[in-house]
Amino acid sequence: MHFTICDFVLDLVQNSIEAHASHIQLVIEEAAGFISVGIDDNGQGMDQATQKRAQDPYFTDGVKHRRRKVGLGIPFLVQAVQQVGGDWNLHSEPGVGTKLYFRFPAEHLDTPPLGDLPGLLLSIMCFDGDYDIHVRRANPASDIDYQVNRLELRDALGGFGDANALLLARQFLESQEIASA
Amino acid sequence: MAKMTLDQLRKLREETKGEMTRRETEGKEIQVIVGMGTCGIAAGAKESFDAIVKAVDEFKIGANVVIRQTGCMGLCHVEPTVEVIVPGMPATIYGRVDAAVAADIVRKHLVDHKMVNGHIYDRPAIDIISK
Incomplete structure (x- = not known):
């Protein structure tokens, strides 16, 4: 089981990348008593039946590991x-993409901690490929509001390949969490 | 610390690039690939990833090591898994790689060119080989 909300997001964005999305929009917002996350991709999408089955822990598309029958992300x-009375919503269309939205009540005792957000953003950016991710992050109570783009960041660094680039990217992402006021 | 802009980031990167190109001749082909599927994430692969980046930086071999992520490698029973490719050594998949083992892999496998005992696994896992 995943520990933090960032772990869930990493898992789901990895699904988008594996579904061949070239553009992913990620919104992470802490406001009005909720931690809300939206993931919107232009990947291959799922038909109605597959969307339903994605909620079954014993279903996987079987493409990667043919004999496995486990898919635990969703x-x-x-x-x-x-468990904590939050909401979630999945909307997907084959050939168009997938929109996933969920929110946790911030004050519920069993709501997972948000987790390492700069680490999450770094992780979702350094899978292989030319996909773009546009991140919008907001926490009005803490004066946090920023956007980052994967391809812009990759361009500034000349690639995410080596450890030096990863460390600088992390510093950059950490600094975005500083209140703008 | 203030908010960093993309231009500042670009500048910082240029400053460190000087050191990097000097080392380019040593062969940049070391690859470390961390499995970030559901299984890896649940087992703490993010911490292992961070530990690898940190150790690679500490040993100052950052310019020669490419650190990547991938999805599930099929070894869900021994996550987190990390594949290490060092020229002149067999490509190796390590399993049960927590932050401490990750640091060990960098020191022994990447720097000293010795494999780390007790964590070597092979793929594919037995249940996904068709008979």
Whole structure:
């Protein structure tokens, strides 16, 4: 089971990348008593039946590991959200993409901690490929409001390949969490 | 610390690049690939990833090591898993790589060119080989 909300997001964005999305929009917001996350991709999408089955922990598309019958990404999320009375919503269309939205009540005792946000943003940016991710992050109570783009960041660094680039990217992402006021 | 701009980031990167190109001749081909599927994430692969970046930086071999992420490698029972490719050594998949083992892999495998005992696994896992 995942520990932090960032772990869930990493898992789900990895799904988008594996679904061949070239553009992913990620919104992470802490406001009005909720931690809300939206992931919107232009990947291959799922038909109605597949969307339903994605909630079954014993379903996987079977593409990567033919004999496996486990797919825990969405089921983990649904379980965690339902446990604390949060909401979630999945909308997907084959050939168009997938939109996933969920929110946790911030004050519930069993709501997972947000986790290492700069680490999450770094992680979702350094899978292989030319996909773009546009991140919008807001926490009005802490004066945090910024946006980052994967391809812009990659361009500034000349690639995420080596450890030096990763460390600088992390510094950059950490500094974005500083209140702008 | 203030908010960094993309231009500042670009500048910082240029400053460190000087050191890097000097080392380029040593062969940049060391690759470390961390499995970030559901199984890896649940087992703490993010911490292992951070530990690898940190150790690679401490040993100052950052310019020669490419650190990447991938999805599930099929070894869900021994996550977090890390694949290490060092020229002149067999490509190796390590399992049960927590932050401490990750630092060990960098020191022994990447720097000293010795494999780390007790964590070597092979793929594919037995349950996904068709008979």
